[in-house]
Amino acid sequence: GNSVTQMEGPVTLSEEAFLTINCTYTATGYPSLFWYVQYPGEGLQLLLKATKADDKGSNKGFEATYRKETTSFHLEKGSVQVSDSAVYFCALYGGGATNKLIFGTGTLLAVQP
Amino acid sequence: DTAVSQTPKYLVTQMGNDKSIKCEQNLGHDTMYWYKQDSKKFLKIMFSYNNKELIINETVPNRFSPKSPDKAHLNLHINSLELGDSAVYFCASSLEGGNYGYTFGSGTRLTVV
Numbered sequence: 001g002n003s004v005t006q007m008e009g010p011v012t013l014s015e016e017a018f019l020t021i022n023c024t025y026t027a028t029g030y031p032s033l034f035w036y037v038q039y040p041g042e043g044l045q046l047l048l049k050a051t052k053a054d055d056k057g058s059n060k061g062f063e064a065t066y067r068k069e070t071t072s073f074h075l076e077k078g079s080v081q082v083s084d085s086a087v088y089f090c091a092l093y094g095g096g097a098t099n100k101l102i103f104g105t106g107t108l109l110a111v112q113p
Numbered sequence: 114d115t116a117v118s119q120t121p122k123y124l125v126t127q128m129g130n131d132k133s134i135k136c137e138q139n140l141g142h143d144t145m146y147w148y149k150q151d152s153k154k155f156l157k158i159m160f161s162y163n164n165k166e167l168i169i170n171e172t173v174p175n176r177f178s179p180k181s182p183d184k185a186h187l188n189l190h191i192n193s194l195e196l197g198d199s200a201v202y203f204c205a206s207s208l209e210g211g212n213y214g215y216t217f218g219s220g221t222r223l224t225v226v
Contacts, residue, residue, distance in 0.1 A: 032212050038154075043203060043219040051212065087154055093211045100146075100169055101205075101215050103156040 002027045006090045006104035013080055013111050021075040021107045023064075023090035033057075033066055033073040034091040034101070044089065047075075080111045116140050119204050119218035126194055127226055134189045134221045136204030143208060144168075145187035146215065147179060150201040162187055194225045 007022040025031065035047040035057070048057030053068035062077045073090060090104040117138045126132050138145065146169075147159040161169035162181040176192045187204060201222050205215040 032214075034214050036217075044156075044205075044217040046214045046216070049214050089156065093214075095212060099211070100158050100161060101207075101211055102158075106154040106156075108154075 002031065002092055002094045002102050004090050004092050004102055004104035006088075006107055008105070009087075009108040011107060011109045013109070015082055015111055015113050016079045017111075019075070019077040019080045019084075019109065021088055021090075021109070023073045023075065023104060025071050025073065025090075025092050027071075027092055027094050029094060030068075031095070032093045033064070034093070035062070035064055035073070035075050036089040036091060036103075038087045038089065038106070040086070047088070080109070082111045082113055085109055085111045117204055117206055117216050117218040119202075119221050121221060122219065123222050123224075125224045125226065128194055128196060130194050131190070131192045132194060132223070133191070134202055134204075134223075136187045136189070136218060138185055138204075138206040138216070140206055140216060141208075142206035142216070143184055144206060144211065145181065145184070146205040146207070147187065147189050148203040148205060148217075150203060150220070152200070156203070160187075160189075191223075194223075196225050199223055199225045 003026045032051045034049045036044040037047045048059040050057040050066035056065045064075045087106045144163045146161045160179040165181045178190045181187045201220045204218040207215045
């Protein structure tokens with residue numbers, strides 16, 4: 001079945017450092033891919049998405065490119081801020097019979113001033 | 114003008130009690146979901162309704178019963194609560210099955226004592 005694997009955290013960075021959170025997936029067909037962010041004590045917010053191969057999703061300085069050849073959707077940001085501290089979830093929607101959003105295990109990012 | 118709203122935000126109750134969590138969306142979406150997030154932040158889908166019809170029912174104890182009176186509402190009733198039911202429960206909604214992502218509520222933190 002469909003699945004998402006993302007790097008374990010926590011990831012601890014200093015402010016203005018470069019961020020990469022790895023995400024790979026297994027799916028049949030052509031899934032849509034997402035990154036969600038969960039700030040402490042809050043629900044999940046859609047950060048960015050890509051619906052087909054080679055699409056790049058971007059929002060708030062974050063980017064991720066849908067790579068079909070490597071089945072990956074890594075999240076990157078050039079310069080993180082303390083306010084980016086949160087849990088980041090990679091997710092996949094396979095459509096059809098699966099018809100549900102499948103999440104990775106989440107990666108906690110802690111940015112220190 | 115909250116998009117997906119859940120009540121209550123916090124729920125503390127004793128083992129054996131019956132409780133309900135309510136969810137409403139004003140986005141005009143046709144599909145609604147319940148997810149459970151455990152203490153390690155892992156998210157797992159429980160149920161999904163499309164236009165009041167149950168379409169996903171994962172391996173969830175039958176003490177959990179969803180009810181959808183109309184496509185804008187999806188409630189979750191839990192009978193005979195157990196310690197292991199303690200978690201954060203998220204409601205979500207989507208259009209056209211989820212290819213463009215889900216919108217999540219802010220969650221209900223259930224604590225069973």
